[in-house]
Amino acid sequence: MKRIATVYGLYGAAGLLIICAAGYALDALHAWLASMSGAVQAGLLVAAMLLLLAVSAMVVAILVGRRRHAAPDLKVVTLAAMPELGHHKAWIPAVSGMIVGGAAAAIGRRLGHRKSRHEVSGDA
Numbered sequence: 001m002k003r004i005a006t007v008y009g010l011y012g013a014a015g016l017l018i019i020c021a022a023g024y025a026l027d028a029l030h031a032w033l034a035s036m037s038g039a040v041q042a043g044l045l046v047a048a049m050l051l052l053l054a055v056s057a058m059v060v061a062i063l064v065g066r067r068r069h070a071a072p073d074l075k076v077v078t079l080a081a082m083p084e085l086g087h088h089k090a091w092i093p094a095v096s097g098m099i100v101g102g103a104a105a106a107i108g109r110r111l112g113h114r115k116s117r118h119e120v121s122g123d124a
Helices: 001-039 039-065 074-086 088-112 117-121
Strands: none
Touching: 001 039, 001 088
């Protein structure tokens, strides 16, 4: 069970790092676009690209959901899932991942709104 928790913990950490890397890449893209065309246009372009990706993901989900497939035998699925559902320790990696992700988002948002020393002192 410890090995499974370690694996899920590593998956959670990898997922958090992927989210951070994607955010950092979006920030770099925004900065690059802002240097070329202005901050408002760059923000609108990044938002439009994210909206296009979200709509594309929804369309793919709808298309995949419409596929006809044989219904799984619920008795087999339930019996296979019972050992994992019975252990409360199986939820620890998921809950800890949500806590770490929420804390990282809050810290990132807080750090993103701080002014630099040059902006505060007027040296810029």
